[in-house]
Amino acid sequence: MNQPSPSDTPQSAVDQQALDWFVRRERSLTAGEAAQFEAWLALDDAHGAAYARWHGDWTRLDALPADGIAQLRRQLAVDQAAASVPVSASRRDWFKAMARRAALATLALSATGGGYLAWQHWQRQPVYTASFASARGQQQAVTLPDGSVLRLDTATRVNITLYRQRREVRLLEGQAVFQVHGDTARPFDVLAGAMRITVVGTRFSVRHTPGTGSVDDVRVEVEEGRVRVARSSTLDNAPFVTLGAGQRIAADRAGRLGEIKPVTQSGIAPWREGRVNFDDTPLAEVLAEFARYRHTGLVLRDARVAQLRVTGSFDPLRLDNFLRVLPRVLPVQLRREGGVTEIAAL
Template sequence: MSRAVVAEKLIEHALDLVVKSEVEPEPAAGRALARLRQWICESPDHAAAADEARRRWQMLGGLSDGLREHFEEPVAAPGRRNLLLSAAAVLGGAALAGRLGWQYWQAPVFTAAYRTQPLQLLDVTLPDAQPGTQLALGADSAIDVRLHRQRRIVRLDGGELRCDVAHDPARPFQVLTRDARIEVLGTVFSLRDRGGALTVGVERGRVQVALRDAAVDGDADRFGPPIVLGAGELMDIRNGIAQPPRPGDAAALAGWRDGWLSFQDTPLREMLASVNAYRASPIVSTDSRVNAMRLTGRFPVRDAAGLLAALPQVLPVTVRLRMDGGVELAAH
């Protein structure tokens, strides 16, 4: 088999995964995206095929208006069907041909991935309205964005995110996390996910929080009934279990935008994960006793020395400087 034929088969496989990740409803889209990412990492040839598949899929987006006119007309004329199949062939996708029907219109009109490094903040305006939804990413955070004609989806892969959502009843706004799906029409809310509890706080409006339900048909991507949070309410989700909503300063959850980190009865292990996103050298603890200690307080992001001086005053810990410039906490 020639190298060109092999390359085209790789592109077809990548295109199949790209299309599924873009047009399938959740949770199928998320599973396809995860498979695509894993497949890309397997070899440089896979990565190159995925780049070409995305390019071809974007070409289809440019043809979308003309193609949709044919879908909206009666199905009887064979010429229209041949046109769609020909478009699929041009894009190299036998896998795509079967999806150029009713699924075509579900294709996203905008996709993007945003990542921040430690110490880096990022503000993003989405092209979903005028003015558009405002997203703010904390340090060491990651999101993927897909805007569809009928819904808007942001996948939080970890870190901190504040959403000021443009109101659009026709396109609900969803944030997907490892533990829950948060859905709104238009509001301001924040999330923190540093590997421990997922915290959701609502500044304005209301959100619906639906937990992932691994017990339903063994499918971890199914969601349970929604829990409604109103303005001034926060909720922690720990190990897939929602804690009772609590009143509080929801804006403080995104206080990192103004140089502050706030914690409410937070295990020290989780607090350190947030603090370290804003440090060049980490504060670590290998002591389970220290990790389990809980802390409530508000600390300036840039004042690491002040935080390290305060910790022994409020907790039974010792601060030790390491040779690599990091800091280690130990129990008395």
């Protein structure tokens, strides 16, 4: 059987060999290794071409701004932590990742005509995107590549985008608790309704449930650390408030902020323990909240009954307890007919 000639060697194998030699030459070669390298180059023209490609990718770093190079190195460290390059990777694997990212950065520079604006454009490209949705009556835990953890309540939808210099979660609907991994170089933003909540590292909850009829469009409660709350549409110029541990605030649909108040005794997000709390809440909103967790079969046909106020703590999956208590605390009666229960006035 004929042996393949050097030119028959698969290109990927040639690239690996070239990279091995590049890394070895970076840390200097012995006289014997230098002779082996020259022999390898002379064996096939493809060897020299592959070596030149790796050398070109690496030297293109000189075309990038100094702060861009520093950010490139920091991002590779983030990639390594996120398992893009395993911690156990060899020097060759690490070099390959660095050279490839250098090539991508140079490509971005070339494609847009060069300059720092091109580097900024490349920096703005996401490194991770994902969407998650929890089913009605279910909760879901999500761990992000940066180590941050989100806990989604029932009927909650989020879109997540991680960039090289910032992290962003869009809370489309529902509520979630955020345990943010601290990283001063990458602020963490939660966008909900008209609001932007910005942190570096903390634990807090955000609620945005426009379908419940609440006058509060967005609610923020802080358990640890500090968060900044502002309107997202005019973030640079809009007034903002800073919340510390044990504080909460709400905003309406226009982004107008209410007063800073203390978190209630039940703490942030009592739904983590299977509870929903109401404090002088209209009955219509109470039923809308229960409906986020399960089909209720409850209806209100009287506007006056809908505005009756409820205070208490309930298990949203145990409506029987709520219905047993309701006629004792409000002037209402339950009318069951055809699989539907109407809450009517006495």
